[in-house]
Amino acid sequence: MALRIGMIGPGGMGQAHLDRIRTVIAGGEIAGVSDIAADNVATVSEKYGVTGFASSEELIASPEVDAIMICSHGPGHEPDVIAAIEAGKPVFCEKPLTPTADAALRIMEAEQKAGRRLVTVGFMRRFDRSYREMKALLDSGEVGETLIVHNRHRNPTVPAHYTWDMAINDTAIHEIDTMRWLLEEEIVSVRVDKPKKTSHRFEHLQDPLMVIMQSESGVWIDDEVFVNNQHSYDIQCEAVAELGTIRLSDQHAIERTGTLGRFNTLTMDHNQRFYGAFVTEVQEWITAAARGEHTGSTTWDGYAAACVCDAGVRALETDGPVAVEMIDKPALYS
Known part of the structure; x- marks a missing residue:
């Protein structure tokens, strides 16, 4: 049934x-x-x-x-x-x-x-083929301990109702959860750096921005959030470990070769990229x-991501890192 x-x-x-x-x-x-x-x-x-x-x-x-x-x-x-x-x-x-x-x-x-x-x-x-392959390689220990993870989250554009805090709690939340899952440890601090703003943003936005996080063991994580890049939905992740580097591979839909050269057809939204x-x-x-x-x-994962997002939103208005505040994990989720 x-x-x-x-x-x-x-x-x-x-x-x-x-x-x-x-x-x-x-x-x-x-x-x-x-x-x-x-x-x-x-x-x-x-x-x-x-x-x-x-x-x-x-x-x-x-x-x-x-x-x-x-x-x-x-x-x-x-x-x-x-x-x-x-x-x-x-x-x-x-x-x-x-x-x-x-x-x-x-x-x-x-x-x-x-x-x-x-x-x-x-x-x-967590269900994407490339992310799962990356996690399997990191979990195997083949490349040693993970030291740094670089992330890029780029959208062609966002609507006018996209508010300033959504860069953290609607966009960067994906990388926040993925990093907790990939590294199997919590994020303990968040800092937000503010690069030069794109002229294609709405006036109320800081775009792009850099979210800098640190995990419990000291892994340094960066996340470029750029939601008005005007050209594609571009998700990147690179884990730098002691003995090697692992990078996501499926960033475009197809590769085409012809008389004009070699081209990638880029994905334009999350439903294409993560179908x-x-x-x-x-x-x-x-x-x-x-x-x-x-x-x-x-639910614990949803809560933990929200805790990091709360710290990230505070970091948007604060110079320097903001500590992530969390309760101890209940036994039901251990």
Whole structure:
């Protein structure tokens, strides 16, 4: 029997997941959708032939829904995630789990009360082929200890509603989680350096910026966040270790050779660049949820990323490093 999934917030990302579940992912079906925008519920429910619910509360409580997928705006995640936990239903929540660490703490408290891991946070880079190969090589010890990691997160452009703090808690959060996962240790401090601003930014933005982080063991991590580069969605990562360097390999869609030379067709958004990662991530979640198991990142990972983001947002307005403040990891996530 297919896992019956209720989706909250079927916007652009949500509908991309809907399409993948219907076409390339096995074991799941969309049982219903809800959204704060009633017209979107009507449009999506008609388009996909699924039930439209008047509220997320009704969707979560429905006996026709086995599991919850949350793709709504980050500030609205907390009450729906907690309601799903209290209903005993597995939750896939797109990043960020919550915009702040305090909100993530409340979700952890609800999950600990439930006594089992029910929440998977949508950090899809953990499922990307190149990142997984990089991690496997670092974990093998073949190149010795990791010393430095360079990251680049470049977007063609962002919309006018992209606020100054989103460079940290909506963009750099991807590298923040990936570095915690890749190195298997927490980030303890964050500094933000501010290069010359691009003329293509909105006036309220500092773009580009450099996020400088340090891990528990002293690994030095940099992340160039440039969200108005005007040409491509360009994700780069290079781990510098004692005995070698490992760099991501799949930065373009195809390579073309002809009379005019050799060209790369660059990806333009996250759905192009990480299509395979999204498919693997959702497939693994559906398979695990159907078995009553947990897979992928946890509420702790969502909380830890939020703690680093909180420090990063403070660092935007502070000279020098800002310490990351976290509670001790609860036993449920050890």
